[in-house]
Structure formats: structure tokens, C-alpha cells
């Protein structure tokens with residue numbers, strides 16, 4: 001216990017040193033949040049994972065096949081869902097001090113083998129569900145950025161929510177992509193310039209011409225395929241798509257805030273789940289506006305940067321620059 | 331009775347999801363025929379389509395057209411969570 005706490009303290013010190021290196025003030029997180037992370041540490045916050053087999057049916061959650069602490073089931077999707085849920089839990093717990101999706105230790109319930117040839121994954125308000133894909137359009141949904149994305153929808157829901165249509169819906173999608181990508185980058189220990197910034201890399205079918213579902217680095221370039229068409233994501237407000245499809249283009253226009261986050265993290269360099277991730281997480285906790293527009297959100301992230309890294313910090317300046325580059329002046 | 335079902339949306343937000351089915355109910359075996367007729371009764375689909383959505387990220391949308399013997403068609407747009415699991419299983423099974 002003592003050794004783990006020591007390790008945690010060392011980690012906090014290292015983080016502070018890293019931030020000092022790039023010119024950030026020392027109060028990168030509020031004292032309360034820092035104390036909370038230090039007090040809880042990696043040893044105290046533990047996930048309670050409950051993985052179910054949907055047996056290719058639609059009823060949820062299905063048959064419980066792996067609970068917290070159980071050994072591997074030998075069912076690849078179930079074991080991946082278990083491991084990935086642990087990594088997502090760890091991102092939110094160890095980096096942001098959050099105890100599960102509701103910040104109150106709720107069990108992480110997931111169902112694999114949901115329906116037959118099902119080309120989708122989702123968060124239903126209480127749990128995650130993953131199809132296997134039909135082998136043509138999709139080969140799997142058990143990929144870390146996808147799992148992180150779905151679980152982040154749960155975090156967003158319990159953080160006041162963002163109405164799932166038009167700009168607030170696209171923000172919901174974007175924030176889910178951000179934490180999905182951050183889970184993967186942290187899992188692979190990649191710095192911002194080393195990461196590919198793809199969401200759902202390798203999940204498309206073998207004959208689909210595409211690398212992933214979305215690209216935060218270059219929205220609109222993730223795939224170009226006869227069956228799927230061209231990745232429709234814009235990266236700039238000039239190309240904002242007005243549509244009634246997809247709940248008002250929530251998976252389309254999310255490209256704009258996605259790219260702003262990418263630019264910000266790349267300007268700062270280093271580990272994107274640290275300062276950029278903390279700023280995004282803190283903004284989500286303080287937003288309190290389920291109908292937020294892109295501009296409202298950008299404003300909230302700047303406030304969050306000022307609070308965490310100091311008024312007029314280089315981080316806040318870089319962040320304003322990132323938003324401006326995607327056409328959102330604040 | 332003919333049932334046409336097309337799905338779109340989901341985590342990828344795609345217009346094409348690989349799901350497009352046309353079911354000629356009269357050509358199905360008797361037990362399935364009854365199940366399909368009950369599950370896709372136009373009045374029932376209309377009722378389900380009025381159920382509230384709430385917060386349902388990444389769910390698919392189903393466009394369902396039911397054409398009766400008199401060639402009278404009715405179309406409905408339903409979110410995935412508005413359809414009972416038994417109906418979704420029927421869709422997958424066909």
C-alpha cells in the first residue's frame with residue numbers, strides 16, 4: 001500500500017515536472033482533484049467488470065460469462081471486452097480521478113456477440129453492447145478506441161449529458177472519440193506525434209478500402225469505398241454538413257471538434273491524455289449545458305485550460321489557436 | 331404481406347449498413363408467418379415509433395415499409411431501441 005502511494009506521488013511529481021518543462025504553472029489540476037487522485041491512487045479505484053455473452057440475440061445483457069477477477073473465458077471477444085474496459089476505467093480513474101462511468105463505482109456491464117452479423121456497437125444508457133460485424137463491412141468492434149468511445153458515452157451521460165442531435169450531438173460524438181483515442185494512445189504509450197489518431201483502426205471488413213472509421217488528424221480521409229462511400233467528415237466550419245440524417249450529422253460534424261483536439265494536443269506535444277485530456281475532462285465536468293454548441297464547448301475548454309494551467313498560459317493560447325484553425329473563433 | 335427493412339446509422343454513422351431485407355410473409359412457414367404478422371402490424375409499428383428516445387447514441391435507424399394484399403403501403407422510421415428484442419431477432423433471422 002505504502003509503496004503504491006509512493007509510486008502515485010512520484011507519478012504526480014513527474015507530471016508536474018513535465019508540465020513545468022513546457023511552461024505551465026504548477027496548479028495543473030485543482031488541489032482537491034489532485035488530492036483525490038493521490039488519495040485514491042491506482043490501488044483504491046478498481047473496476048467491477050461484468051461481461052456477458054449475448055448469444056447472438058438482441059435481449060440485453062445476456063449470459064454473464066466473466067466477472068471481475070475471473071480468469072480468461074477463452075472467448076476472444078469477451079476477454080478483449082474485459083481487458084479494454086479495464087483500460088478505459090484506468091484512464092478515467094488514474095488520470096482524472098473518476099470512479100467508473102458514473103463516478104460512483106458503477107459496474108461496467110458489457111455484452112459481446114450482440115445480435116447476428118450485427119454491424120454496430122453502442123452504449124444503451126446502462127451498458128455497452130458489441131456486435132461481431134458481418135465480416136464484410138466490419139470484422140469486429142472489439143478494438144480499444146471503440147470500447148473507449150462507447151464507455152465515454154456513459155461518462156458524458158453521467159456528466160450532465162449532451163443532447164444527441166445537431167451540434168450538441170456532434171460534441172457528444174467528438175468527446176467520445178477523444179477519450180476513445182486517448183485510451184488507445186495511453187494503452188500503447190504513444191505521444192501525440194507518434195499516434196495515428198484513428199478511431200476504429202482495423203475494424204472495417206477485409207475488402208473495404210479504408211484504414212478506420214474516423215481520422216482525427218485528417219477528418220474525411222479514413223475510408224473511400226464503393227460500398228461505404230467517402231468518409232464525410234469535415235475538419236473546418238466552412239464545410240459543416242447540414243443534414244437530417246444521422247441525428248443531424250452527429251458522426252459527421254464531430255470531425256471539426258475532433259480536429260481541434262488533435263491540433264491542440266499536437267501543438268503541446270507529449271502525452272495527449274495528460275494536459276489536453278485533463279482540460280477536455282474538466283470542461284465536460286463544468287459544462288452544464290446539454291444543448292451546447294461547438295462555440296459553447298470551445299469556450300468551456302478555454303475556461304478549463306485557464307483554470308488548470310493558469311490564466312493566459314501557453315496552453316490556453318495554443319488551444320485558442322486550435323479552435324481558430326477549425327473556424328471557431330473564441 | 332411484404333415487409334421491407336433497411337437500416338442505417340450506428341457507430342459509423344453510415345448510410346449503408348449492409349442490412350436491406352425484403353420479406354414475403356406469405357411464403358414463410360406458418361409459425362414464422364404469424365410471428366412476422368404480429369411483430370410488423372402497422373398499428374403496432376406506429377405505436378412503437380412514438381416511444382421516446384431519450385439518450386441513445388450510436389443506435390441504428392430502421393426504415394420499415396409494410397405492404398398489404400391490397401398493395402396498400404405504410405412506412406415507418408424506428409430507432410433500434412424502439413423495436414422489442416424479439417422483433418430484432420426476427421429481422422436478424424430472416
Ligand SMILES: [Zn+2]
Nearest residue numbers: 173176387388
Ligand atoms: Zn458514439
